[in-house]
Amino acid sequence: MKNIVFRRRSVRTYQDEEVPKDVIESLLRAAMQAPSAHNQQPWHYVVVRKKEVIEELAEAGPHAVMLKNSPLAIVLLADPDEFVMEHFWPQDLAASATTLLLQAVDQGYGGCWIGVYPEEDKMEHAKTVLGIKSDLIPFAILSLGKPRKEVIPRDCYDEGKIQWIE
Numbered sequence: 001m002k003n004i005v006f007r008r009r010s011v012r013t014y015q016d017e018e019v020p021k022d023v024i025e026s027l028l029r030a031a032m033q034a035p036s037a038h039n040q041q042p043w044h045y046v047v048v049r050k051k052e053v054i055e056e057l058a059e060a061g062p063h064a065v066m067l068k069n070s071p072l073a074i075v076l077l078a079d080p081d082e083f084v085m086e087h088f089w090p091q092d093l094a095a096s097a098t099t100l101l102l103q104a105v106d107q108g109y110g111g112c113w114i115g116v117y118p119e120e121d122k123m124e125h126a127k128t129v130l131g132i133k134s135d136l137i138p139f140a141i142l143s144l145g146k147p148r149k150e151v152i153p154r155d156c157y158d159e160g161k162i163q164w165i166e
């Protein structure tokens with residue numbers, strides 16, 4: 001139960017402390033290490049450290065309220081021009097987001113996945129706030145920071161979800 005997979009929980013309250021650039025780079029490096037269909041790697045990232053912009057992202061609704069106390073938001077987007085197997089792109093982006101969150105735990109940080117795609121209003125809001133005029137598709141926002149409270153690991157193992165064929 002000790003490794004980062006089990007220590008990753010959604011963290012929604014953060015210490016009032018900036019995330020250093022070298023840590024952010026390590027998160028992005030990990031995120032780009034994710035598997036993707038046909039190795040298409042259609043992911044792009046907008047790193048938001050400016051408080052006012054993070055607060056605007058939080059205006060998307062109550063589901064995004066944790067952004068208000070977060071020192072960092074990373075928005076994951078997909079570039080349709082890079083699709084090779086188009087229909088798999090959300091899975092590629094999900095793999096990237098998950099890998100980024102795990103790397104954050106490894107670095108002593110925590111984060112929360114804020115769903116954007118495929119909800120049109122949330123996608124539109126993210127594009128407007130970030131000033132994106134291109135065809136990039138916003139997929140998710142990750143709020144990130146040093147956890148304010150201790151993160152309690154949880155074991156979700158459920159035998160009932162497994163069918164063995166042997």
Ligand SMILES: Cc1cc2nc3c(=O)[nH]c(=O)nc-3n(C[C@H](O)[C@H](O)[C@H](O)COP(=O)(O)O)c2cc1C
Nearest residue numbers: 008009010011012063064066112113114115116154
């Ligand atoms: C696709 C997706 C969308 C999510 N959207 C939100 C969200 O908008 N707001 C939020 O607070 N948590 C969001 N979460 C986090 C989940 O609520 C969280 O992962 C789940 O409750 C399990 O808790 P854990 O991450 O601590 O294991 C999202 C997670 C996923 C995978």
